[in-house]
Amino acid sequence: MTQKPPIPSRDRGGRFSINNPDDDTPIREMFELSGALLLITDKCTYQVRLADQIDPQRTNPKLPPNVQQKVFDHGVYSELLCRTLLQAKVLFRKYCSAKSFSRSMWARHYAFHSTLCASLFQWMTSQVPSKLQNTPP
Numbered sequence: 001m002t003q004k005p006p007i008p009s010r011d012r013g014g015r016f017s018i019n020n021p022d023d024d025t026p027i028r029e030m031f032e033l034s035g036a037l038l039l040i041t042d043k044c045t046y047q048v049r050l051a052d053q054i055d056p057q058r059t060n061p062k063l064p065p066n067v068q069q070k071v072f073d074h075g076v077y078s079e080l081l082c083r084t085l086l087q088a089k090v091l092f093r094k095y096c097s098a099k100s101f102s103r104s105m106w107a108r109h110y111a112f113h114s115t116l117c118a119s120l121f122q123w124m125t126s127q128v129p130s131k132l133q134n135t136p137p
Contacts, residue, residue: 028076034118
């Protein structure tokens with residue numbers, strides 16, 4: 001195993017906030033998707049990656065500890081988002097408890113869920129924004 005060069009900002013714990021002045025709503029949902037943390041607020045969906053995920057060889061010491069990206073301007077009130085990504089997350093959690101599966105079966109179901117959510121997410125980001133209605137209740 002090769003030793004990575006020390007970068008203090010990456011080698012310690014930290015915190016962050018979503019830097020969007022237009023979205024002061026709380027985070028309602030979050031989960032891992034394709035190696036990134038997906039954060040969903042009332043208004044927007046964000047993707048967060050750690051610096052070591054982006055630059056594992058640590059060739060850029062000026063990279064911030066985490067990188068945030070607003071994926072689209074639709075949050076938990078988006079009908080399409082709720083009926084695809086969030087519903088898949090809930091169904092997977094509800095029907096696939098760790099007690100009912102062996103470790104290998106759990107790993108296969110988790111891989112399937114991750115692939116399904118990644119595919120849904122990719123499809124959603126390719127849709128025309130007008131199809132992603134963000135209507136609060």
